[in-house]
Amino acid sequence: MTVNQLTTDQSAETSAVTDERADLLETLAQHREFLRFTTRGLTDEQAGLRTTKSELCLGGLIKHVTAMEQAWVGFILEGPSAMPDFTSMTEEDFAHREAEFTMLPGETLAGVLDAYAEVARRTEEVVAGLADLNASWPLPKAPWFEGQPEWSARRVLLNILAETSQHAGHADIIREALDGAKTMG
Template sequence: MKAETMTVNQLTTDQSAEAPAVTDERADLLRTLAEHRHFLRFTTRDLTDEQASLRTTKSALCLGGLIKHVASMERMWVRFILEGPSAMPDFTEMTEEDFARRADEFRMLPGETLAGVLDAYAEVARRTEEVVAGLPDLNASWPLPKAPWFEGQPEWSARRALLHILAETAQHAGHADIVREALDGAKTMG
C-alpha cells in the first residue's frame, strides 16, 4: 500500500510557509489533531469577544478560555517532546500564584480578544506541526515530571505526548460544543 503523503500546510489554515512532507503515522496524527482543532475553533464562529468570554454552564469554562487552555497545554507538551521534563513545572511544588495563572487559562482576561486567542492557537498548531515533521523518532522518550496524576508512568514517548495533545483537544472541543449550545443553541454538528 502506498504511503499517503501530505504537507503540514495542508493541515493548517496558514498556507504561507513551506513545510516538509509528513507521511504515514505522523500524517494520521496531525490530520486527526487538525480535525479536532477545527471542531474546537468552529464553536467560536460568528461570536463577539464578549460572547466568547461568557460562562454558559455551571462550570467556569468559556469558549475563549477553552481555546487558551488547549493552546497552552499543547505548547507545554510540544516543549516536553523537545526538552523533556524541564519544559514543565514541578506540579508537586506549584504555588497559589501558579494555580491562579493556570486558572486564567480558562477565561478571557481584560484586553484579550477572540481573534487574538485564535491567532495564538494557530501559531501553536503551526509549531506543533513543524516539530512533528522534524522529529527523527516518535519513540523518543523522556521521564515525566513529578505530578500525582503521573504515578506509575515513568516516561512518555513523543508519540504518547502527541496522543495526549489529541485527546485533550478532542475532550475540550466537546466541552466547547456544550458551552456554545448553551450560549445560543448553535452546534458543531447536527
Template structure:
C-alpha cells in the same frame, strides 16, 4: 559510470508532506482543532468570555487552555520535563495563574486567542513533520496525576495532545450550544 546526484535540499521547494503515521497524527489533530475553533464562529469577544453553564469554562478560555497545553507538551517533547515545572511544588499563586488559562482576561480578544492557537498548531505540526524519532522518550514531570518514574514517547505525547483537544472541543460544543443554540454537528 555512475553520475553523482546532488542531495542538497532545494530551499525554493517546500518540504515533503509527512506520510504514514505522522500524516495520520496530523490529520486527526487537525480535525479536532477545527471542531474546537468552529465553536467560536461568529462570536464577539464578550460572547467568547461568557460562562454559559455551571462550570467555569468559556469558549475563549478553552482555546487558551488547549493552546497552553499543546505548547507545553510540544516543548516537553523537545526539552523534557523542566519546561513544565514541578506541579507538586506549585503555590496558590501558581494555581491561580493556571486558572487564568480557562477564562478571557481583560484586554484579550478572541482573534488574539485564535491567532496564538494557530501559531502553536503550526509549531506542533512542524515538530511532528521533522522530529527524528516518534519513539524518543522523556520522563514525565512531577505531578500527583502522573505515576512516578514514568516516561512518555513523543508519539504518546502527541496522542495526549489529540485527546486533550478532542475532549475540550466537546466541552466547547456544550458551552456554545448553551450560549445560543449553535452546534458543531447536528
C-alpha cells in the same frame, strides 16, 4: 534518549510528512477545527461568557488548549524541564493556570485564535521534523503521572489529541448553551 535524538530535522517539511506522523497531525488538525468552529460568529464578549455552572468559556478553553499543546511540544523537545513541577506549585501558579480558562480584560477572540494557530503551526513543524516518535523523556513530577515513568513523543501527541477532543466537546456544550448553535448536526 539524548537531546540530539529528540531535536527536529530542519530539512523536513510538514507537507512532506507521509507516515504515522501525517495521520496524527491530520487527526489533530480535524479536532482543532472542531474546537475553533465553536467560536464561529461570536463577539469577544460572547467568547468570554460562562454558560454553565463551570468557570469555562469558549475563549478560555482555546487559551487552555493552546497552553497545554505548547507545553507538551516543549516536553517533546526538552523533556520534563519544559513542564512545571506540579508538586511544588504555589497559589500564584494555580491562579495563573486558572486564568487560562477565562477571557481576561483586553483579550480578544481573534488574538486567542491567532495564538492557537501559531502553536498549531509550531507543533506541526516539530512533529514533521521528529526523527523518532518513540523518543521519550521521564514525565514531570505530578500525582496524576504516578506509575508512568516516561512518555514517548507518540504518547504526548496522543495526549494532545485527547485533550483537544475532550475540550472540543466541552466547547460544543458551552456554545449550545450560549445560543443553540451546534458544532455538528
